[in-house]
Amino acid sequence: MIWFGEATQSYWAATSAGLIEGADVDALLIALWAAASSAAPRGAAPAVPPLPAAA
16 A cells, blocks of 8 residues: 655555655655565575584
């Protein structure tokens, strides 16, 4: 859900991670894109496998 806050004069988006604010539509879309790019899918394997345990 995206809306314009009259009191803050900025755009807002409600995401599963919380609220994201942008000064204008472009800033909000960039913030949403950055948040989506940095979020790993649930249950995803780590990017780097763990090191084996020392014997």
